[in-house]
């Protein structure tokens with residue numbers, strides 16, 4: 001296993017210790033959240049009683065394979081805990097997410113959760129957000145106009161591609177990967193972006209994280225909390 005994978009695995013598995021019997025759990029998306037879902041599956045098969053909702057079709061399929069009982073939004077008002085990955089985390093535990101394109105469902109589920117536990121390998125911990133392109137989910141209708149608004153904000157948007165085609169999110173939208181340089185004020189950028197008609201959501205997760213579980217290449221973990 002490559003060392004970065006060992007760090008992701010360590011973080012994903014460690015985060016599952018925060019789950020208690022009876023909890024309603026949000027399941028994140030990505031290669032770090034993968035390990036948390038696999039570990040939840042192990043513990044469910046050993047008798048842990050939880051129910052969960054996934055932040056992407058991919059994670060939902062994995063949860064089904066792992067026999068994790070799944071919830072729908074009609075069945076709950078809030079979740080107890082959400083375990084999800086990040087593309088960048090700063091020392092105030094502000095995040096950039098959406099590298100996997102699941103940011104809209106991830107933000108809805110983070111918002112519905114009493115506690116957000118972020119799992120990340122050590123390389124994701126940065127002094128300032130902004131080196132990783134900021135994903136912005138936009139409607140296909142009028143996307144060219146929306147991109148012009150993002151350009152006017154110096155966001156240098158690029159339409160995300162996958163396998164030679166325009167990437168389509170689980171919600172049928174496009175992703176603009178933006179480059180704003182160093183993001184000095186994530187809160188204000190998050191708000192400004194979401195005020196553009198045609199922007200559905202953006203990948204800044206501000207003042208949402210309660211606990212960060214950082215994984216290291218030697219398999220150890222460190223917990224940071226707010």
Ligand SMILES: O=C(CO)[C@H](O)[C@H](O)COP(=O)(O)O
Pocket residue numbers: 008028029030031032033084085086087096097098099100101102103106
């Ligand atoms: O936001 C995400 C998906 O939309 C992921 O959580 C983020 O991209 C991190 O992924 P990984 O754990 O594979 O590095």
